[in-house]
């Protein structure tokens with residue numbers, strides 16, 4: 001049964017046609033994926049369905065009746081809910097409070113105070129109904145990424161969702177957590193919920209989808225059925241027939257011990273999120289970093305970059321200790337950070353692409369107190385060209401860019417500082433498969449020129465694709481460094497789980 005029908009939906013922003021006459025049907029109990037390059041229009045379509053944006057033209061039908069979705073609450077009343085890339089949770093509210101964020105709290109008889117007991121009982125029933133076992137008594141910020149995603153899904157189900165939109169839900173999940181999510185999605189599907197699934201990870205799209213629609217430049221180019229799905233065919237439709245370039249695996253040369261770029265010795269942070277980080281980064285090397293959620297990978301990069309207080313250990317750059325690291329000091333030393341959370345840590349969303357990119361290098365584009373606009377424009381142009389950033393111009397505000405294009409701005413900004421160490425935390429999160437390859441090729445080239453790259457990813461296959469050596473983190477400690485010669489995912493995962501179990505047993 002068709003639950004939702006979009007007819008000739010278009011959306012125009014200024015001179016830009018983000019969506020061009022989209023016709024799409026979403027069926028009950030089916031997983032329908034949307035794929036397309038960064039900026040193809042996927043999020044815009046979802047925002048129209050969920051009442052964030054109004055379409056410029058076109059019609060929407062729910063279960064056969066024409067509907068007008070003017071605001072998020074209209075979508076919610078129709079049973080349409082979305083789990084966005086950026087979490088919609090209040091970090092200091094616990095699971096239970098977040099679960100009831102969109103609904104009125106049940107009140108005690110006579111309206112004297114909140115009926116917490118009733119809330120807890122309802123939440124337990126809901127958890128049991130959907131087979132989701134997540135802790136509801138801890139604040140959201142203490143939950144793992146998968147627990148946060150499941151909490152948001154549970155909240156949607158609490159409001160009787162008929163159509164659930166999942167936008168890049170596995171972006172920061174480990175393989176095991178993604179598996180948990182897939183089995184849950186399957187359960188929702190079997191109960192008749194329609195899922196609209198957006199992801200750049202084509203393997204998972206092919207595995208779980210009943211249908212896949214491809215968007216290219218705001219147009220729907222094709223809808224493929226389950227039996228015709230293949231990575232090659234999807235990429236063919238996404239790229240107008242252009243073949244995907246592949247990155248050759250490198251890592252044949254042994255690192256030269258004389259060319260140590262960065263040394264991290266027995267590093268511990270005040271908050272104990274990092275307990276003992278020990279590793280070395282060589283010139284010409286891509287050091288992959290893997291660990292289960294909460295293993296301390298991001299926190300280690302933050303500590304090195306001066307964003308997290310250190311209470312023990314040392315960091316050496318080309319043999320010299322860096323005392324009291326700070327972002328400014330690291331930039332001066334040629335160390336750039338591409339953080340995981342682009343909204344909070346890397347971009348000023350209300351500023352333009354140009355202002356964001358040139359912020360760290362403003363002194364080098366300033367002559368006698370005046371900004372050299374020509375120099376600034378040339379540099380920004382170069383990065384926009386390199387990453388094929390889709391925008392109306394370099395003066396467009398970053399908030400108006402698609403998620404993947406924002407990530408490209410973060411990369412361009414880091415590159416303008418001409419670093420010789422790249423500390424990348426999930427750098428290909430939310431970027432399309434073509435850009436992912438471009439980023440891999442770029443980092444590989446930089447490493448061949450003698451730079452060092454630290455590459456954190458929760459995608460273990462990506463780690464194996466790109467790394468010379470793989471550093472494994474568990475429970476805040478570096479537990480192993482492996483040469484990437486015929487290394488397998490199982491070898492890495494074995495270490496992760498074994499050390500986690502040992503940590504639990506202690």
Ligand SMILES: Nc1ncnc2c1ncn2[C@@H]1O[C@H](COP(=O)(O)OP(=O)(O)OP(=O)(O)O)[C@@H](O)[C@H]1O
Nearest residue numbers: 013018038039040041042043044400401402403404
């Ligand atoms: N509020 C806005 N103002 C102006 N342009 C916008 C706005 N929102 C989106 N756009 C533009 O619409 C186009 C489609 O963006 P959208 O976010 O839908 O892409 P997407 O397919 O979701 O990409 P990604 O995979 O990178 O998330 C982009 O060119 C984007 O810059």
